[in-house]
Amino acid sequence: MKIVYFGDPVLREECVDVVVNEKTVKIADEMLEALKLYKGFGLAGPQVGITKKIVVIRFNEEEEPLYVFNLKFLEHSQEQNLMEEGCLSLPGIWEKVVRPEKVRVSYQDRNGEEHVETLDGLEARVFQHEGDHLYGKLFIDHISLIKRKLLKKKLDKIRKGIILEEFLPESK
Ligand SMILES: [Zn+2]
Numbered sequence: 001m002k003i004v005y006f007g008d009p010v011l012r013e014e015c016v017d018v019v020v021n022e023k024t025v026k027i028a029d030e031m032l033e034a035l036k037l038y039k040g041f042g043l044a045g046p047q048v049g050i051t052k053k054i055v056v057i058r059f060n061e062e063e064e065p066l067y068v069f070n071l072k073f074l075e076h077s078q079e080q081n082l083m084e085e086g087c088l089s090l091p092g093i094w095e096k097v098v099r100p101e102k103v104r105v106s107y108q109d110r111n112g113e114e115h116v117e118t119l120d121g122l123e124a125r126v127f128q129h130e131g132d133h134l135y136g137k138l139f140i141d142h143i144s145l146i147k148r149k150l151l152k153k154k155l156d157k158i159r160k161g162i163i164l165e166e167f168l169p170e171s172k
Contacts, residue, residue: 001034001048006090007159011046012136015053020069020112024054028067028110032056035065037169040088042126044133047089055107055130059122067110071131074116077102083125085139091167093154097142099128 004010018024027050035043035056042057055068079101086094102120105127109115119127129139140148140155 001030003034003038003043003088004047004049005158005161005163006138006155007161008049010049010051011089011133011138013046013051014136015045015051015134017070018052018054020108020110024052024069025067025110027052028054028056028069032058032065032067035088038088039169041122042130043088044130046133046136053134055134057126057130059126068127068130069108069110069112071105071107071127071134073103073105073128073131075104075118076100083122085125085129087129087139090138090140090155090158091163092158093140093151095140095143095147095151097139099125099142103128105131 031043031045031048031054034048035058041059042055045052045054053070055071056065057068058065077100080098081101082096082098084094085097101124102118103124104116104118106114106116132138140151
């Protein structure tokens with residue numbers, strides 16, 4: 001699976017719910033392979049051109065990856081925090097983003113089992129970042145206009161398909 005970069009309209013589309021079955025788990029398996037190859041924390045359907053609510057998350061090599069189907073946000077904390085984010089669809093761009101510190105989410109795992117969890121720290125952050133992708137949002141939508149203007153040249157390059165080799169898996 002190839003990563004879709006900023007500028008592709010699929011990244012702005014809203015995703016649909018899925019039934020967790022052999023077919024959708026297979027898509028998630030393939031997304032996980034891409035995630036490992038590109039060395040990210042999380043990958044959402046639209047980032048491989050699939051407008052379905054499928055997300056895979058992997059914080060490190062030791063931990064079991066998470067298969068997150070039909071992710072929903074039930075609650076957000078009032079408290080917010082600031083963390084730097086990057087995105088496989090926006091290679092080379094890193095910006096600090098303010099988001100709720102804690103979130104309560106529901107999703108189904110690869111067996112179709114329903115989970116309801118309260119998350120904080122890096123987990124809350126990655127779930128929110130990936131959750132945005134399911135609604136056509138990107139982390140740069142959260143930063144100030146001034147900061148966004150400063151990124152214009154970089155964003156234009158990505159939009160034109162100029163991706164530095166260091167961000168492509170072949171060079172690793
Ligand atoms: Zn992303």
